[in-house]
Amino acid sequence: MEILRVEKLTKIYGKGESEVRALDGVSFCAEQGEFIAIIGPSGSGKSTLLHIIGGVDRPTSGAVYMNDRDVYAQNEDQLAIFRRRQVGLIYQFYNLIPVLDVMENITLPVLMDGRKINAERFDELIKTLGLKGREKHLPNQLSGGQQQRVSIGRALMNAPAVVLADEPTGNLDSKNSQEIVELLKLSNRRYNQTIIIITHDENIALQAKRIIAIEDGRITRDEVMRK
Amino acid sequence: MNIFHKVTLKSLAINRTRTVVTIIGIILSVSMITAVTVFISSLQDYMLDNAIYVNGDWHGAFNGVNAGTAAEILNDSRVESAALAVGIGYAEIGSRNEYKPYLFIMGADDLFFERMPVHIIGGRLPLSDDEIILPVHLASNGGVVYKTGDVLSLETGDRYAGDIRLTQQNPYISNDNSDSHIENSGSADGDGNAGSDVNEGHVENNIAGVRPEELKIMETRTYTVTGFYERPGFEDYSAPGYTALTKADFGSGISGYADGYPEGNSDAGQTRLFDIYLKMKFPKNIFAYVDESGMTGSTNTDVLMYSGVSRYSNFYYVFYSFAGILIGLIMFGSISLIYNAFAISVSERTRQFGLLASIGATKRQARGMVLFEALAVSGIGIPVGIISGILGIGVTLRFVGDKFYAFYGSEKLVLDLDISAAALAAAVFFAFVTVMISAWVPSGRAVRISAIDAIRLSKDIRVKSGKMKSSLITRKLFGLEGILAGKYFKRSKKKYRATVVSLFMSTVLFISASSLCSYLTDAVTGAFQDSDYDIAYYYSGVSGGYVSYDYLNSLYRKLITVADFSSSVYAVEKTIGVKMPVAQFTDEYLEYYNITPDAAYMAGTDNVANTADIDDIAGAAEHEIFIRVFGIGDDLYEQYLLLNGFDTDIYLDIADARGLGQALLSRFDASLQRFVKIPLLKEKTAEISFAAVDRERRELLPESESQYIVQSNENSDYIKIIPLKFDVMEVDTRLAEGLNTSEKYGIKIMYPMSYFLSKMNTKTCTFYFRADNPQKAFEQLEEYLMANGLYKDEYSLINTYEMNKTDRNMVTVIKVFSYGFIILISLIALANVFNTISTNVMLRRREFAMLRSVGMTERGFRRMMNYECILYGVKSLIWGIPAAFLVTWLIFRSISRAFETGFYLPWSSVVIAVGSVFAVVFSTMMYSMRIISRDNVIDSLRIDTE
Structure with missing residues (x-):
């Protein structure tokens, strides 16, 4: 089942001489349960692509369909709700809210929705993440790997259609990095979750089912590694 | 949550x-x-x-209603309560005011005394229906003097114009001009009671121009005076009777008063009229109530x-x-x-x-x-x-x-x-x-x-290029650190603007509020009746005749024993207008008042070639000035002369005394910020003369002839030319105590009283007193004067001490409020500056850590911060001080319309403002830096999210 379709995405920064084409007609589709790695050199447009898919940045032209719904045809409030429910974003620098504890950070998307927390799901999640017993800790009381696990928890809490991770291991040592990738793989397997991950790490890229390479804002390679 | x-x-x-x-x-x-x-x-x-x-304290009133109506009003469910007074009658008491010939006796209930403006000045309220209090204007306006304890036997009755009974709301209809007076009747009461009475329209229609009113005597009543009260607000200015209040007991119902005239009187059965002042349960209803009543009421x-x-x-x-x-x-x-x-x-x-x-x-x-x-x-x-x-x-x-x-x-x-x-x-x-x-x-x-x-x-970080050049001076004075600070300043102008604007605002507010305060204080102080006595008693002959030295002297001896006075003087006074040659006045005076020799005179001279000519012309021109001539009790004057080293042989010569004069102009000196005294006359001695009308002799003449003399100023039989010689005292020498009231300019001359009275007549004399406890002395004196029939009206005895206190109070109030305002507004500004600066520093933690990591020293930091502080301070003051000066000038302009003052800048406030701006900026900066210096460099560098 196709869950994501990206059509002729173009993103242009600046004007005239200083014009930069971050994305230049990018198109691809993703099926539910795919695990895609996006690779490419710095400044190739990976992050821009991810942000546009995640609904935080707007394309200059082109469209993103998620579950057959045109993401950027929505108004600002609908877009916010879309981000809240359909997408899970993971950043290199965790981006946790420093004044909230682990539990609050993880359940933030649910809390923002004003819904009740599904205790079962939270329990399962926190056990999977290996954060049991640390629910009341503040982010600055955790290690980098733990913080990144919290942010993965936040991304998964709402069981979104797509999880987008922007170099989630860029700030971690190899042991922690592998743990994070295992977690993502687990979620991909267990929940049939679609995962798109940007990485510089060849090791991690090779663990993906599909690799998309980007250079100068264009897809230069798109191959399925395994089914 | x-x-x-x-x-x-x-x-x-x-x-x-x-x-x-x-x-x-x-x-x-x-x-x-x-x-x-x-x-x-x-x-x-x-x-x-x-x-x-x-x-x-009432909502609405009906005047002159009969007992039935009064009872109806009292029983109305909408009425909460009502103060009641009954008109007992008018009595002739020999008033000198021809439009107010009566005493109007009114019986009032307890509520009336409680709610109505009955303010006792001396004595106490009446406790029974044979006691009475009198309004003070009975003496001051009507010239009828009683004292507490006097027993009055009054023949009272009602006023009639034909068949129409008149009330207090109908002015007196006199013999000669009943027409004009009736027209004035009614609501001209001037104290907010926009009403009149029930009978008024009726009266006007029927009796205008018919005949004078008459008083029908009904009974004789005897009252004991228990006290005096301030002129009441409920007595119209046009009312024909001075309102005397006695106590009325309506305990058995007002019907008892309804036909309370003695039996056997021809008019027995005529009802008495009531004034009723009511309060509503819901005050709002009063307007509808008055409208619906069908009577003319007031609110x-x-x-x-x-x-x-x-x-x-x-x-x-x-x-x-x-x-x-x-x-x-x-x-x-x-x-x-x-x-x-x-x-x-x-x-x-x-x-x-x-x-x-x-x-x-x-x-x-x-x-x-x-x-x-x-x-x-x-x-x-x-x-x-x-x-x-x-x-x-x-x-x-x-x-x-x-x-x-x-x-x-x-x-x-x-x-x-x-x-x-x-x-x-x-x-x-x-x-x-x-x-x-x-x-x-x-x-x-x-x-x-x-x-x-x-x-x-x-x-x-979004910087437009080209805007980041630093000046050479900055580089020289503050080195690299200064340049960095300058760049930061330019980079985040918005953040700085908030700080600079709040500093600017507080500077302007502080300086202009203090100049407003200072100018206002000057104005109020300048307008002070600065006097050197606490209490003044203005004696005017009760009998209306001229004063004699012997009488005044003996009165003075009595008065000084009444209270504990520390010093006292009494003096008679005459103000005369005298024309003096312009040449006798000092140039400062002439210049100040822009007095030039007569314009016509100047025009007639073709060519004013040299100053001598001008002097000639000026010498011939005259300028009129008012001179106050005082006659001071002889022995007190002698004391004054001895104390100040003047020759008693010259100045106390009763037959031909030389006067001692003070001729001053006081002018505001902007550089000294106070008034200075400038001599008004050039010479140290002067002689004037003026024409005095011998009024006593003139009054014996028929009116037409007397008028003729006044107009023509010719008949020397009735006019005396009085010459006065006097020596001008030094600028700083004071007059006898009591006479040193501050005036803009003028000439005052002192003589011994017996010399004064041998030349001029007067009906008044002023007694000046000082006391350690002015209030107590004032009260004692007031009591004495009232008891002895010497208190004519509220202007007889003036508590100058209290009045000066009023002026001082005004200054205090102005100061308290304006400084309170300044301080609070400054505190708000201070909090603002503190917030912005400290946050700005905190936000740059990472930048500071970076600088430190590349080797910037503590001293370097301090230099950078100093430069920033100076930028803040200077920027805000460069705009703030001129703006404050502009406001100060505007304040000066508006104040100088009403009061004499010179333009000056409130330098002390400017110094305080400049000092505090830098103090606040530097201390906030130091506070924030101290917190930051505790930071670990690496931790700060790692800060990314917060």
Whole structure:
């Protein structure tokens, strides 16, 4: 089942001489349960692509369909709700809210929705993440790997259609990095979750089912590694 | 509590210092706003007290109604209660005022004495129906003098014009001009009682121009005078009788009074008329009640207005617009502070907002976070602010509340704290609006932060090239650190502007408020009747004749034993207009008043070639000046002469005394900031003469001839030319005590009294007293004068000490309020500056850590900070001081219209302002730097999110 379709995405920064084409007609589709790695050199447009898919940045032209719904045809409030429910974003620098504890950070998307927390799901999640017993800790009381696990928890809490991770291991040592990738793989397997991950790490890229390479804002390679 | 509120509260808790300063800012502004609104409500209450003091505490009134109607009104269910007075009758008492020939005796009930403006001056209220109190204007206006304890036997009756019975509301219809007088009748009462009586229209229609009124005597009554009271507000100015009050007991119902005339009288059965002053259960109903009654009633306009029942007056306009301006100023000052606090808070959390947006927070939720922050800080700030505002104004009024009569109202009343619900509601409303306005704009900014910008954090550094050049001077003085500071300054101009603007505002407010205060104080002090006596008694011959030295001397001997006076003088006085050659006056005087020799005279001279000519012309021209000539009790004058080393042989020669004169002009010297005395006459000795009419002889002539003499000024039989010689004293020599009242300019000459009286006649004499306890001495003297029939009216005895105190009180009140305002506004500005500067420093933690990591020393940091401080200070002062001077000049312009003053700048305030600007900036900077210097370099470098 196709869950994501990206059509002729173009993103242009600046004007005239200083014009930069971050994305230049990018198109691809993703099926539910795919695990895609996006690779490419710095400044190739990976992050821009991810942000546009995640609904935080707007394309200059082109469209993103998620579950057959045109993401950027929505108004600002609908877009916010879309981000809240359909997408899970993971950043290199965790981006946790420093004044909230682990539990609050993880359940933030649910809390923002004003819904009740599904205790079962939270329990399962926190056990999977290996954060049991640390629910009341503040982010600055955790290690980098733990913080990144919290942010993965936040991304998964709402069981979104797509999880987008922007170099989630860029700030971690190899042991922690592998743990994070295992977690993502687990979620991909267990929940049939679609995962798109940007990485510089060849090791991690090779663990993906599909690799998309980007250079100068264009897809230069798109191959399925395994089914 | 939802998650957004939680994030907000936790962020507030983490930035404790800023939160506290923000709350302090809110407390300050709310307390100022509360002070204004509560002051207005207290003032309104004070106005009400004053209105009640003057007009009485009632809603509506009917005058001259009969017993039946009175009973009906009393029993009406809408009426809460009513004060009742019955007209007992008029009696002739030999008044010298031809339009007020009667004493009008009125019987009043307890409620009347309680609610109506009956203010006892001496003695006590009547306790029975054979006791009476008299109004003081019976003596001062009517010339009929009684004293406490006197027993009056009065033949009382009613006034009639034909068959029509007249009341106090019908002016006297005299023999010769009944026409004109009737037309004046009615409602011209001037004290807010816009009413008249039931009979009035009737009377006018029937009797205008018919015949004079007559008094039908009905009975004889005997009263004992128990006291005197102030001229009552319920007596119309055109009323024909002075209102004397006795006690009436309506305990057995008013019907007992209805036909209370003695039996056997031809008019027995004629009813008495009542005045009824009522209070409604619902004051609003009074207008309808009066309308529906079908009678001509009146309403107590002022009282109803100040109690908020009706509001058709300037009061609301003037005071509410005054309050509006003040609140506007305060809100302006506080919004800039509170706004800054929120703006800082938002920009500090840019990333947080972006992050929340990226995981799906809507715009409404983002805005809600900022507004919740506003609610949270106002939740503490507003209640505390209101309490401290009430405390502040309460304490202030405790100290200056009894001084407000200097501006308005009776000195017997105190402006005390009156907290009305409306005042509190207004304060809460304005406070809330202030905070919300301050939070709204930053909340808009929080909404605009897009997720992607926040994630990239790309907004902070966006510099246009070409704007970052540093001056050579900066490089020389402050080195690399100075350049860095300068660049930072230029890079985030917006952040700095807030600080500079708030410093600018506080500078302008502080300096201009202190100049306003200083100019006002000058003006009020300049207008002081600066006198060297505490009490003055103006004797005017009760019999109306000329005074004699012997009588005055013996009166003086008696008066000085009445109270404990520390010193005293008595003097007769005459003011005469004299024409003196212009050449005799000093140039300063002529220049000051722009006096030039007669223009016509100048025009006739073709060519004024040299100064000698001008002097000639000037010599011939004359200038009229008023001279006050005093005759001082001989022995007291002798004491004065001896004390000041003057020759008694010359100045105390009763047959041909030389006078001692003072000729001064006082002028405001802007450089000294005070008035200086300048001689008015060139020579040390002068001689004048003036024509005095011998009034005593003239009064014996028939009126037409007397008129002729006055007009022609010719008949020397009735006119004496009196020559006066006098020596001019030194500028600093004072006159005899009591005579040294400050005047703009003028000539005063002193003579021994017996010499004065041998030349001129006068009917008055002034006794000047000083006492260690002026108030007590005043009261003792007042009592003595009243008891001995020497007290003519309220102008007979003047408590100058009290009046001067009034002026001083005015200055105190002005000072307390303006300095209070300055201090509070400055505190708000201070909190603002503290917040902006310290946050700016905190936000640059990472930058500082980076500088430190590349080897910047503590000294280097200090240099950088010093440069920044100087930039702040200089920028704000460069704009602030000229703006403040401009405002000062405007203040001078408006004040100088009314008072003489010179333009000067409030340098001491300028010094204070400059000093405090730098003190605040430097100390805040040092405070923030000290916190930062505790940071670990590597930790700070790692800071990315917060």
